[in-house]
Amino acid sequence: MKRVLNVGGNNKNIALPGVFSGWEHVLLDIDPKGKPDVVCDARELTSLPGGEYDAVYCSHNLEHYHRHEVPRVLAGFRHVIKSEGFILVRVPDIAEVMQIAVERELDIDDVLYRHEAAGGITVHDVIYGYGPEIAQSGNDFFAHKTGFTAKSLTRAFEAAGFAHVYLGTVALEIQAFGFAQAPDAAARAVMNLG
Numbered sequence: 584m585k586r587v588l589n590v591g592g593n594n595k596n597i598a599l600p601g602v603f604s605g606w607e608h609v610l611l612d613i614d615p616k617g618k619p620d621v622v623c624d625a626r627e628l629t630s631l632p633g634g635e636y637d638a639v640y641c642s643h644n645l646e647h648y649h650r651h652e653v654p655r656v657l658a659g660f661r662h663v664i665k666s667e668g669f670i671l672v673r674v675p676d677i678a679e680v681m682q683i684a685v686e687r688e689l690d691i692d693d694v695l696y697r698h699e700a701a702g703g704i705t706v707h708d709v710i711y712g713y714g715p716e717i718a719q720s721g722n723d724f725f726a727h728k729t730g731f732t733a734k735s736l737t738r739a740f741e742a743a744g745f746a747h748v749y750l751g752t753v754a755l756e757i758q759a760f761g762f763a764q765a766p767d768a769a770a771r772a773v774m775n776l777g
Contacts, residue, residue, distance in 0.1 A: 585637040588663055590625050591644030593617045599640060600671065602774050609636070613724055626652055628659025636664050642673040647712070650729040657743035661763065669770075670745065670761045675709050676752050677730035683755075696755065709755065733757055749776045 586607040589599065594617035595610055611628075612619035623631065625641075626648065639660045648656055660670045680695065684706050689695065691710075694703035701713065708714055712726040731739070733750055736759050740748045745761030752758075760766075760774060770776075 586635070587638045587640050588621075588636040590628075590639055590641040590660070591647070592619075592640070592642065594619075602671070603638070603640065606637070614722070625656045625659060628656070629662045631659075631663055633662045634665050637668050639664055639668075639670045641670065643675070645672055646674050646727045646729055646731065647724060648728055653729060653739055654743060657739060657745070660761075661744050667764055668762075669766065670740075672736070672740075672757075672759050672761070674731045674736065674757050674759075675727075676732065676755050676757045677710065678732040679752060679755050680706065680709050731757060733759075749774075 584607050586609055587603045589608060589610045591612055592610050593612060595608060599608060609621065610619040611621040611623050613624050615622050645653060645656060664670065683695065689706055691707045692705050695706045695709055696704050698704050710727060710730060717725045733752060736757055737748050737750065740759065740761040744763050747762040747765050748759060750757055750759035760776060766776065
């Protein structure tokens with residue numbers, strides 16, 4: 584059975600993308616409250632055994648590290664996956680956020696969009712982290728410490744040794760696949776990479 588390491592996924596009640604259907608889901612998080620399988624800071628992934636996972640999934644977590652720490656986190660991703668493995672990362676699309684804010688003449692505290700559970704999400708929330716969650720938890724690891732555009736995320740992947748990058752943007756989010764080795768046709772088809 585293939586294994587995916589879900590880095591910073593909070594808890595297992597949050598569904599994984601369909602590409603991981605039928606895979607063993609191993610949750611890694613810095614916060615033990617969500618009962619992760621592995622309690623670990625993503626900056627310390629190289630302390631784990633190498634090459635144990637077929638993929639790393641990281642949804643809205645990479646922006647929670649300072650820019651200078653991102654290479655260390657991505658190196659950890661590379662360390663824990665098998666040589667033919669891949670990473671799937673989702674982050675806010677800062678370029679789209681800025682474009683919409685300018686077009687709509689939004690202030691940083693204006694609502695950018697509405698979320699079914701959370702309500703109004705402001706420009707500030709997307710750039711710096713969801714304010715109510717940071718305030719309630721008292722944990723600064725919920726704060727956003729860097730941001731990405733499609734171009735900057737691609738550069739970060741490539742610098743970390745993920746030479747084959749496939750990305751798309753939708754609804755203020757960048758979704759990026761990174762492979763150290765070129766994926767075969769079957770993998771590209773399953774992941775809808777074209």
